[in-house]
Amino acid sequence: MTNILIRYGELTLKGQNKKLFITKLIRNIKVKLNYFKDKIEYIKDTKSLIISLNDSNQLDKVLGILKNIFGIYSLSVIEVVNNNEEEILAKTLEIAKNLTPGTFKIEVKRVEKSFKIGSQELKILIASNILTHTNHLKVNVKEPDHLINVVLKKMGTQIFIDRIKGLKGLPVGTSGTALSLLSGGIDSPVASFLSMKRGLTVSYIHFMTPPHTSEKALDKVFKLVEKLQKYNTNDFQFFVCDFSDILTELMHIKNESYRITIMRRMFVKIANIICQQNSFNCLLTGESLGQVASQTIESINTINCVSNLPIIRPLITMDKEEIIDISKSIDTYETSILPFDDVCSMYVPKSPVTKPKIFVAENQEEGLLLNELIKHTINNKIKTYVWKDGELVEKEKS
Numbered sequence: 001m002t003n004i005l006i007r008y009g010e011l012t013l014k015g016q017n018k019k020l021f022i023t024k025l026i027r028n029i030k031v032k033l034n035y036f037k038d039k040i041e042y043i044k045d046t047k048s049l050i051i052s053l054n055d056s057n058q059l060d061k062v063l064g065i066l067k068n069i070f071g072i073y074s075l076s077v078i079e080v081v082n083n084n085e086e087e088i089l090a091k092t093l094e095i096a097k098n099l100t101p102g103t104f105k106i107e108v109k110r111v112e113k114s115f116k117i118g119s120q121e122l123k124i125l126i127a128s129n130i131l132t133h134t135n136h137l138k139v140n141v142k143e144p145d146h147l148i149n150v151v152l153k154k155m156g157t158q159i160f161i162d163r164i165k166g167l168k169g170l171p172v173g174t175s176g177t178a179l180s181l182l183s184g185g186i187d188s189p190v191a192s193f194l195s196m197k198r199g200l201t202v203s204y205i206h207f208m209t210p211p212h213t214s215e216k217a218l219d220k221v222f223k224l225v226e227k228l229q230k231y232n233t234n235d236f237q238f239f240v241c242d243f244s245d246i247l248t249e250l251m252h253i254k255n256e257s258y259r260i261t262i263m264r265r266m267f268v269k270i271a272n273i274i275c276q277q278n279s280f281n282c283l284l285t286g287e288s289l290g291q292v293a294s295q296t297i298e299s300i301n302t303i304n305c306v307s308n309l310p311i312i313r314p315l316i317t318m319d320k321e322e323i324i325d326i327s328k329s330i331d332t333y334e335t336s337i338l339p340f341d342d343v344c345s346m347y348v349p350k351s352p353v354t355k356p357k358i359f360v361a362e363n364q365e366e367g368l369l370l371n372e373l374i375k376h377t378i379n380n381k382i383k384t385y386v387w388k389d390g391e392l393v394e395k396e397k398s
Ligand code: ATP
Pocket: 180, 181, 182, 183, 184, 185, 186, 187, 188, 189, 205, 206, 207, 208, 267, 284, 285, 286, 287, 291, 292, 294, 295, 342, 343
């Protein structure tokens, strides 16, 4: 039997909501570990959860999954013994014997106060026992190579060495739902990840314009959704919108420099309707201030004003380098840089407006059949995918 201790971290600060958050976190963990369900037992403690795994060969896989779940502060593989001196001494010695040569320190915490030996005394007992029966370890209380932690609790004494960092943040699903405008680029997957970190369940919408954009560009977005799935909950949707009819209509815009701005306004309008239909709480994009012409504050304003819902922009103040670092750490970078355009390059103007004005955008849209085409696109040109048995499958129409 291998035991993993999961610490909740920030959640413990949440007062009233604490119970709700912990319940959600445990549910998220159970869903992600569903494959191992016959091998796992869950034991709840006040500030932590213990996962008892009866197949130690699966330990690395289980830890790998847990490391990607938001709301987990840290993890330790622990040994559990009864609250008695002999068992504690024996187990700590066994652990010490397996350590690489160097220095160590013992840390004792008595959550269960009824234990008859004090912390200080127990520390000395454990350390002398180790020093007597090994010859590759020395004590160093300031900068030890190995820290052996002993925590006495009512349910037993927990002994562990390493604390593995969790992703922290809030459990996905505790802050509501967002619809992420997902291109095939570097930024929007990172923005999606960061929104999950603050507890949003993230659904996605991708706009494609076949035949101008290739099948490969779409494959890339599917891949990104799959890669992000280890952080998300399973109850999300992925909308793929064929935007071609609207794009063709937008070719009639007189002021070419407004094309991108107006295309983005259409994206946001469609996304708003999808949100309404599915009761999503907000939109989210990968915009970063000043990164490209369409990401000035004037441009953001001209696009923003067609939205009835808040648009979350987690990357707004980030440098590209910071975004790339996150993208690499969440394993979306290599997919994002594959060279397939997500917007028809024919459509992109030579010099897009950098400081668009709302009234100019509105004027340009006048006389075009945009509202009708939006309706038509929503009703006929969107395919919806859901996550089922570990893959994206098209949702049956209800
Ligand atoms: P990204 O790296 O996310 O593609 P970007 O730096 O290329 O971003 P833009 O092309 O200006 O920036 O796009 C800004 C945001 O608009 C994107 O982050 C994304 O949220 C949204 N977006 C752009 N193109 C699409 C698309 N084809 N489908 C869905 N959303 C899109």
